[in-house]
């Protein structure tokens with residue numbers, strides 16, 4: 692039985708889609724409108740009461756959260772070599788980055804894109820936005836320093852964590868006063884390598900052509 696993925700372009704579901712492509716396993720997309728003001732389908736809300744995507748459906752089960760979907764898929768298809776196996780010395784670092792991305796970086800993006808959810812009055816929004824943009828800078832700096840001169844997040848070995856990193860870089864948008872990707876040269880280098888993968892070139896074709904044309908890209912739907 693194939694997978695189904697609740698999906699929108701430029702959303703957090705793109706990483707899961709790239710992984711499905713990398714695995715070469717059949718899947719179908721359930722196109723989902725997550726633009727501000729849109730209403731979520733009852734089916735999506737029954738699977739993820741937060742109304743967020745991605746949600747991955749397989750057999751009788753459905754799971755949400757990018758990190759969980761990444762671990763689930765890469766472990767189920769371990770022959771693809773996208774993740775260190777449990778017990779592998781690199782497993783810890785792999786999990787570290789997935790959790791860091793989902794709990795810290797993705798949250799900082801949420802705060803810059805959906806600032807109104809994080810303050811109780813309109814007057815506070817400017818301050819929250821400013822702080823979350825500098826938080827974004829601090830967190831990307833941590834990732835940049837950790838990569839250093841390495842080829843990938845895990846050193847010499849490519850993994851699904853690099854796909855996750857790439858997806859997060861695509862939400863940087865200078866028109867929203869985010870730091871530029873160029874401010875983090877090690878992250879930029881890894882992201883450029885990920886962009887060369889055929890799966891990424893296919894799924895991110897419009898982002899890549901915008902980026903090559905020097906456009907910052909449409910910030911929405913974003914995270």
Ligand SMILES: N[C@@H](CCC(=O)N[C@@H](CS)C(=O)NCC(=O)O)C(=O)O
Nearest residue numbers: 702703725743744745756757913914
């Ligand atoms: N922690 C969740 C966050 C997912 C998330 O932020 N999804 C966004 C798309 S990029 C979404 O559905 N946003 C719609 C909204 O927040 O209303 C995950 O890692 O899956």
